[in-house]
Amino acid sequence: MTFKDKLKNLTLKNNSLLCIGLDTDLDKLPVHLKKQKHPQFEFNKAVIDATFDLVCSFKPNIAFYEAQNMSGLLQLKFTLDHIKKNYPEIPVILDAKRGDIGNSNTGYAKLVFDYLNADAVTVHPFLGKQSLAPFLDRKDKGIFILCRTSNEGGGEFQDLKVNSRPLYQIIAQHVIDDWNKNDNCALVVGATYPAELEIVRRLANDMPLLIPGVGVQGGDLEKTVKAGVDKDGRNAVINSSRGIIFASQGEDFADAARQQALNLKNQINNYR
């Protein structure tokens, strides 16, 4: 099954556009978990088991695991394994923001797809289409290309005009017109820029868009949802990380995460 179909199926089944970002920063975990052997995994397992019926996907950011080196990578693997075993219908987007020349990208694709078994990955466009072949050639996976990122200062290069058109739109156009031969491409556009999101959606038809930046980063939810969905009200993967997973830092963290996730899922659906 393609990533796009997997995403569609779960979006329909769970009636949700919500993606939970598993940005499991060890420093922010509840005290009682920090004593465990695999605190990041135990935390993720509890959050996943409490929210699996509310999401269209999970998105762990590998940076928070690599910060703990081998132990973190192992706990990320356990997390993916837990999802694959118990909730095989949930697509996992690994937020890894990789991008190197071709023979190096082959190594990253092995880590992301063959070892961790993620369904999709985020990548940098900067080295061009040819360099990304080890990712783009994977017909069964989703390749999310960074387009307009959610961070303050993200416009430093992304908004520069090339023939009177901002770079992020040029990137979107290349991906849509030329990179998507396997119908496995998707774009990352931050919720903090709803006007830009609207433009990208118009260009992209029903291509999935990963939209981080609601919640802690401050994106306006109504504008984001209306600008982000396709004509069928789908294919907007609206990500919240810290606002959900760290809703409580006490022993009730998983219940609090479920409550936040439920609220956000419903708010999103109200605006669809």
Next chain:
Amino acid sequence: MTFKDKLKNLTLKNNSLLCIGLDTDLDKLPVHLKKQKHPQFEFNKAVIDATFDLVCSFKPNIAFYEAQNMSGLLQLKFTLDHIKKNYPEIPVILDAKRGDIGNSNTGYAKLVFDYLNADAVTVHPFLGKQSLAPFLDRKDKGIFILCRTSNEGGGEFQDLKVNSRPLYQIIAQHVIDDWNKNDNCALVVGATYPAELEIVRRLANDMPLLIPGVGVQGGDLEKTVKAGVDKDGRNAVINSSRGIIFASQGEDFADAARQQALNLKNQINNYR
């Protein structure tokens, strides 16, 4: 000591601009090493011990280690530890091409600088200066920002004109004028584009330039050296990976690597 001083000191001591890329692809290792418990590390150790007096730096690309997941990451750690213990004067550039929003970059900086103990790292410019603060704030480390990459197809976005100037030059200018407050920035410019390299060197004064793409990727050595060095004939970190480390796939691989490294070091010095 700053990265720039460390690079200068070893360049003078070894009279070398040669950087050896430790792109230690497990599939390409000599058969007799593949049976060992830590073949990537054993290979690196032999290459390092055979070439330490010929280089200005070593540059492992983390993609080839992450391809072997935890085991690879451990062997990369062993490799850095070996250099730090035996050749503490050699700067190590970790080619990791990272680039995320700030709080995620904090995780990557932990991996690269605090765990692996690299002296420098390569990063993507795409998310802008602010996002890279966890790297740029490290005064003691070198931050190599991708500018014009060596791969075929690298010009897809990097050569696009912004106000009649190619994007890679705009990036170089931002780094030189605004990002380099700690005098720890450097740029990556491929040897496969000597005309572009010459332009960047003119803008960058004595900023270090990492120049991959001689050897297997086909860059012209004489043009590369003449275009890449600063006015004192330094600060060009000329990288060769596969052409040196896989010069022989037999038991004599380390001797063969030394011979290739010596040849290339001398050729470079002839053109300085």
